[in-house]
Amino acid sequence: MVSRTRKRASLHTLGCRLNQSETLLIQQRLKDEGYEIVPFGEPADLGIINTCTVTNLADSKCRQSIRQFTRRNPDAYTAVIGCYSQMGSKEIAAIEGVDLIIGNQEKMSVVDFIGQEKNEKPIIIREKISRDDFSVSYFGDAPFNQRANIKIQDGCSFLCSFCIIPFARGASRSRDFENILAEARAKADQGVKELVITGVNIGTYVTKEGDLLSVLESLNAVEGIERIRISSIEPTTIPTELFDWMNDSQHALLPFFHIPLQAGSDKVLKEMRRKYTISEYLEFLHLAHDSVKNLYLGTDIMVGFPGETEKEFEESCRVFLENPFDFCHVFSFSEREGTVAARRADHVQLEERRRRSAHLRRLSSKKRYDFYEAHLGTTMRVLFENPKPDFWPAYTDNYIRVVAPRNALNGEDLANRCAEVRLNSVAADFVEGEIVRMLD
Numbered sequence: 001m002v003s004r005t006r007k008r009a010s011l012h013t014l015g016c017r018l019n020q021s022e023t024l025l026i027q028q029r030l031k032d033e034g035y036e037i038v039p040f041g042e043p044a045d046l047g048i049i050n051t052c053t054v055t056n057l058a059d060s061k062c063r064q065s066i067r068q069f070t071r072r073n074p075d076a077y078t079a080v081i082g083c084y085s086q087m088g089s090k091e092i093a094a095i096e097g098v099d100l101i102i103g104n105q106e107k108m109s110v111v112d113f114i115g116q117e118k119n120e121k122p123i124i125i126r127e128k129i130s131r132d133d134f135s136v137s138y139f140g141d142a143p144f145n146q147r148a149n150i151k152i153q154d155g156c157s158f159l160c161s162f163c164i165i166p167f168a169r170g171a172s173r174s175r176d177f178e179n180i181l182a183e184a185r186a187k188a189d190q191g192v193k194e195l196v197i198t199g200v201n202i203g204t205y206v207t208k209e210g211d212l213l214s215v216l217e218s219l220n221a222v223e224g225i226e227r228i229r230i231s232s233i234e235p236t237t238i239p240t241e242l243f244d245w246m247n248d249s250q251h252a253l254l255p256f257f258h259i260p261l262q263a264g265s266d267k268v269l270k271e272m273r274r275k276y277t278i279s280e281y282l283e284f285l286h287l288a289h290d291s292v293k294n295l296y297l298g299t300d301i302m303v304g305f306p307g308e309t310e311k312e313f314e315e316s317c318r319v320f321l322e323n324p325f326d327f328c329h330v331f332s333f334s335e336r337e338g339t340v341a342a343r344r345a346d347h348v349q350l351e352e353r354r355r356r357s358a359h360l361r362r363l364s365s366k367k368r369y370d371f372y373e374a375h376l377g378t379t380m381r382v383l384f385e386n387p388k389p390d391f392w393p394a395y396t397d398n399y400i401r402v403v404a405p406r407n408a409l410n411g412e413d414l415a416n417r418c419a420e421v422r423l424n425s426v427a428a429d430f431v432e433g434e435i436v437r438m439l440d
């Protein structure tokens with residue numbers, strides 16, 4: 001048997017982009033402390049499972065992952081952190097082999113709480129989530145694939161009727177301004193060129209130094225950062241000043257919006273407790289579409305919300321088809337205990353939710369294809385990512401997935417470099433591109 005001097009740690013993430021970026025930071029801290037990181041499923045001495053609680057199904061997937069780890073690694077120290085730890089600590093504590101359960105307030109400090117020995121009973125750290133601004137004390141050298149998430153905000157105070165996030169992650173709060181910039185500079189020094197601005201409800205960012213606009217303005221000035229992409233942003237929170245920056249080729253902000261719509265009828269939107277009517281949403285959407293050149297517009301639509309009739313579902317499809325959306329993430333409504341919507345008695349049959357979801361996904365694929373096709377023959381800037389065996393993947397500024405042959409430019413290394421690429425043909429869910437010239 002090979003002798004081991006380094007302890008092995010295995011991490012697993014369930015849920016959103018925010019959870020993924022947080023896990024990466026924790027992973028890097030473990031590496032710095034001498035742990036060897038092994039894939040989830042391999043024998044380990046330490047397991048950290050970063051959980052999600054967005055639906056009852058998500059809870060059950062978390063429990064499965066925890067059991068999977070503790071069964072395979074009965075002697076390993078097992079820590080469960082994140083949203084499900086915040087909301088369901090008792091259920092997690094009932095799983096044999098769990099040593100530590102940490103909610104959202106302290107989860108980024110999990111490494112400080114890890115013990116040498118297993119605990120007889122799990123330690124539960126589940127503090128009330130603070131309403132104050134926050135800082136991230138450890139940036140590490142997290143690995144990146146050219147794009148790096150940068151979290152500027154956490155929590156949400158909007159209380160949509162289907163969503164547990166305001167309870168699991170607490171009320172909306174913003175990250176210290178200087179702390180964001182420090183991380184951005186560190187990432188740029190590491191070679192990161194594209195930042196993806198993340199948070200639960202980023203449009204509500206506000207500290208004494210400023211709002212989302214101030215953050216973007218300052219990030220734009222960070223040397224080395226060439227592209228800034230805003231992740232999902234709530235419709236009522238988007239400043240129109242962003243349009244000018246998106247049009248300005250000297251500004252790093254990319255022409256990209258992902259604005260959750262959720263439903264196509266005012267009745268359903270009201271029951272979801274969303275903060276806009278269809279006409280308000282569409283007025284903004286068209287303004288953005290008409291103001292920003294080559295803008296990508298993505299959205300989220302939920303199908304099968306309690307009481308959603310066939311006609312209301314068709315309205316969602318119609319609104320999606322007849323307006324300048326380029327893609328939609330389709331979510332089937334899934335009960336989440338503790339939410340207003342889960343208590344309703346008029347749930348749509350599961351089978352019917354699946355049918356609606358499949359239908360809307362087909363419409364979305366078709367729209368994305370049309371969006372890609374509309375750009376054929378044009379030349380656009382891309383940032384190449386790490387290579388796949390046969391090709392170099394990249395995204396254009398407006399989020400068209402492009403691939404170039406692996407042997408392009410005589411097999412030169414293209415990773416993390418910008419280029420101008422001519423878009424030649426659409427193949428399934430990407431576009432084949434030909435490099436016109438490298439930009440760096």
Ligand code: SF4
Nearest residue numbers: 156158159160163165
């Ligand atoms: S805006 Fe609504 S859906 Fe989004 S996190 Fe807040 S409560 Fe949840």
